[in-house]
Amino acid sequence: MPQLYGQPFKSELRKEIQELKRELWNKHKEHQETRRSLRWARSKIEALEAKLQRMEQKAQQLVAEAAQDVAEDTKDRFLQTLGIKVG
Numbered sequence: 001m002p003q004l005y006g007q008p009f010k011s012e013l014r015k016e017i018q019e020l021k022r023e024l025w026n027k028h029k030e031h032q033e034t035r036r037s038l039r040w041a042r043s044k045i046e047a048l049e050a051k052l053q054r055m056e057q058k059a060q061q062l063v064a065e066a067a068q069d070v071a072e073d074t075k076d077r078f079l080q081t082l083g084i085k086v087g
Contacts, residue, residue, distance in 0.1 A: 079085075
C-alpha cells in the first residue's frame, strides 16, 4: 500500500484541503453579509416602529381633540335649542 501515501495522494489531499478552506471562507463571508443585512433590517424595523408609535400617538391626540370639539359643539347646540345664549 505504499502508493496510498505517495506524492499523488498527498497532492490530492492538499488540493481537497484547499478547496474545503476556500468553501469555508466563502461560507464565512456569506454569513457575515447575512449578519450585516440582518442588523440593518433590525435597525430599520426599530426606526419604523418608533415612527409608527409617534404617528399613533399623534392620531390619538387628534381624535381626542376632535372628540372634545364635537362634545363642545353638541353642548353648544343643545344649549341653543334650549334658548340659552352661548358665549
